[in-house]
Every structure is written in structure tokens, then in C-alpha cells.
Amino acid sequence: MEHETVTHTTAEHRLARLPSGTDVAVTVHRYDGGAGPTAYVQAAQHGIELNGTAALRRLHRHLLTADLAGTVIAVPIVNSLAFDHGSYVTPQAVDAVNPNCNRVWPGDETGTLQERIVARLWELIEPTDVVIDLHTGTPDMLEHVRFQLENRKSRTLAAAFGADYLLTNAPSDGEPDDGAADESFQGKLRTAAARAGIPAIVPELSNSRQIDHDAARRGVRGLRNALGELGMLREEPEPTPSQTILRNDEGRIGTDASGLFEPNPDVTVGDRVSAGTELGTVYCPSTFEERQRVTTTDAGVIYSLTRESVVTAGEKVACIAERA
Ligand SMILES: [Zn+2]
Structure with missing residues (x-):
């Protein structure tokens, strides 16, 4: 050559x-x-x-x-x-x-x-x-x-x-x-x-x-x-x-509650999930009360999922993409 x-x-x-x-x-x-x-x-x-x-x-x-x-x-x-x-x-x-x-x-x-x-x-x-x-x-x-x-x-x-x-x-x-x-x-x-x-x-x-x-x-x-x-x-x-082709990663899942978000340890990015899958829970850090259980609204692939963190109501905690 x-x-x-x-x-x-x-x-x-x-x-x-x-x-x-x-x-x-x-x-x-x-x-x-x-x-x-x-x-x-x-x-x-x-x-x-x-x-x-x-x-x-x-x-x-x-x-x-x-x-x-x-x-x-x-x-x-x-x-x-x-x-x-x-x-x-x-x-x-x-x-x-x-x-x-x-x-x-x-x-x-x-x-x-x-x-x-x-x-x-x-x-x-x-x-x-x-x-x-x-x-x-x-x-x-x-x-x-x-x-x-x-x-x-x-x-x-x-x-x-x-x-x-x-x-x-x-x-x-x-x-x-x-x-x-x-x-x-x-x-x-x-x-x-x-x-x-x-x-x-x-x-x-x-x-x-x-x-x-x-x-x-x-x-x-x-x-x-x-x-x-x-x-x-x-x-x-x-x-x-x-390879998996995904489209439309705009399936954003936000929280309705502020507090500490703990993701569900049983789900991870890349998982294929159905609608209604539990993604995590928002707890009030002061009273320890459970404020919201965050679930998927549509089926798809978990494209991103926030780790343990402080979240504010309305903040995105996950994205679900469609399989193309
Ligand atoms: Zn960039």
C-alpha cells in the first residue's frame, strides 16, 4: 500500500x-x-x-x-x-x-x-x-x-x-x-x-x-x-x-413536587419501559413525607434519568425516547 x-x-x-x-x-x-x-x-x-x-x-x-x-x-x-x-x-x-x-x-x-x-x-x-x-x-x-x-x-x-x-x-x-x-x-x-x-x-x-x-x-x-x-x-x-435507533428525545418527564428525588434503583438508562413505570420518588427532606411518585406517561426507552438530587417542581427528571 x-x-x-x-x-x-x-x-x-x-x-x-x-x-x-x-x-x-x-x-x-x-x-x-x-x-x-x-x-x-x-x-x-x-x-x-x-x-x-x-x-x-x-x-x-x-x-x-x-x-x-x-x-x-x-x-x-x-x-x-x-x-x-x-x-x-x-x-x-x-x-x-x-x-x-x-x-x-x-x-x-x-x-x-x-x-x-x-x-x-x-x-x-x-x-x-x-x-x-x-x-x-x-x-x-x-x-x-x-x-x-x-x-x-x-x-x-x-x-x-x-x-x-x-x-x-x-x-x-x-x-x-x-x-x-x-x-x-x-x-x-x-x-x-x-x-x-x-x-x-x-x-x-x-x-x-x-x-x-x-x-x-x-x-x-x-x-x-x-x-x-x-x-x-x-x-x-x-x-x-x-444499534438501537431512537427518535424524539423530547418526551420529558418533570416533577410536580419539590424536594429530594431518589431514582428507582430497578430502572436504568437504556431500559425499555411501558407507560406507568415508576422512575423515582420525590421526598420532602424536612418532613420525610413522600411528595410524588414519578412515573412514565408513555412507553419508550429511558434516555436520561436524573440521579439522586434536589429537584424543584416542574424540573425535568427523565427523558423517554421512542424507538424508531
Ligand atoms: Zn453540548
């Missing part, structure tokens, strides 16, 4: 200027392996989501000596403002209107700081052939890869990544046309990419707020599998496990 030499470069890409005069910038890695597609990979749009960044460091080591066809562009930390503050969103001090980076794609060069930052990043993304946007969820959420419903390539890539669960929206959510069907999907990178005709996947690795070595390893394995599927890495993709 013929081995191309990968040319690796890094560049600081200036995105915006803060009131103090300090620049907001990202480090952009470019791995050039000659002819082939261009894949754009990024992590940490949300500042507490560290395992995508950890996966990209492992991918970096691999790509330097890999047999690469095409170009990989990687941005390990998209949102340095949130990252440096250890927060999920961008500090309100610099953008109170659009603190969530993943709600303003493809950005606006005349908009708020966050919109301007995203507009500069979009310039990098728009010419590429595929987008992989790495996120991490809470420890009590199923690790999964989200794909664009109407995009066959996105679905194939999501499957190749190799997570046990794939997630998409219900057809009524209207991707990629999007629009009025569901406001909550607007401004996400995968939606903006869909509109621009770019296949995108969103791996949601486990465990925000900490480096989880297993999650990082699954992340880099998934990235290599996806690049293999694209024909960019000439290596055997790992066999895909039997």
Missing part, C-alpha cells in the same frame, strides 16, 4: 475582540493527506464538555502517522470563553442575548458576540464535505450519535461511528427544512449544516465536566470509524454493534 505523508499545521483563527482588547481565537489543526474529502471536526461548543477535546488529542496522535486521504480540519475548543469559565454556556457578561453557542449557527457577522464568533467559524465549515460536532452529555444520559433525518450519508456515518444508540428527530420536526416545526432545533450546527447540504453527525459522548478515558477512547474510535467510512483512513472499521 502506498503511504502518503500527512502534513500537519496549526493556526490561530481570530474570531472576535473582547471589550478589554483581548482576542477570542481558536486553534485550528489541519491534517492534509492529499486528494480526498475534507472533514471538519470540532469539540467544546459547550465549555464543560471535555471528552470531545480529549478524543481529538488522541485522533491527533493517530493522524500524524496515518494513511490519510483528504483533509481533516479539527478545532479542539470552539468556545474558549465558556471553557475557561468552566460553564456550559458563554458568560452572560459578553453575550446575554445568545449565551448558547449551539443556538446561533450559522452566525451573523453583524450580530451579538456569539453570533459573530460563530459566523467566523462557519467560514471554515461551509467549504467542507462533512461535519462532526462532538458533545458530551451528563453521566445519566445514554451515549449516542445524533444524525440528520433526511440525510442518508449522515445516517451512514452515525452508524459507522459505532455507538450503541443513534438518535434522530421525529419526521414532524421538519429537518432539514426546519423552520416553525420546532423552535428548539433552530440554530444548531447540524441544522445549519443540513440547510447548507453538508452531512453532519453529533456524537454525544458520556460524562461532562470530567475527562472520562473510556468516553474519550470511544470518541476517537468513532472518529476513526467515521473517517474510514468516508474512505479517508485506509483501515478496517470496527464492526458496528447492534
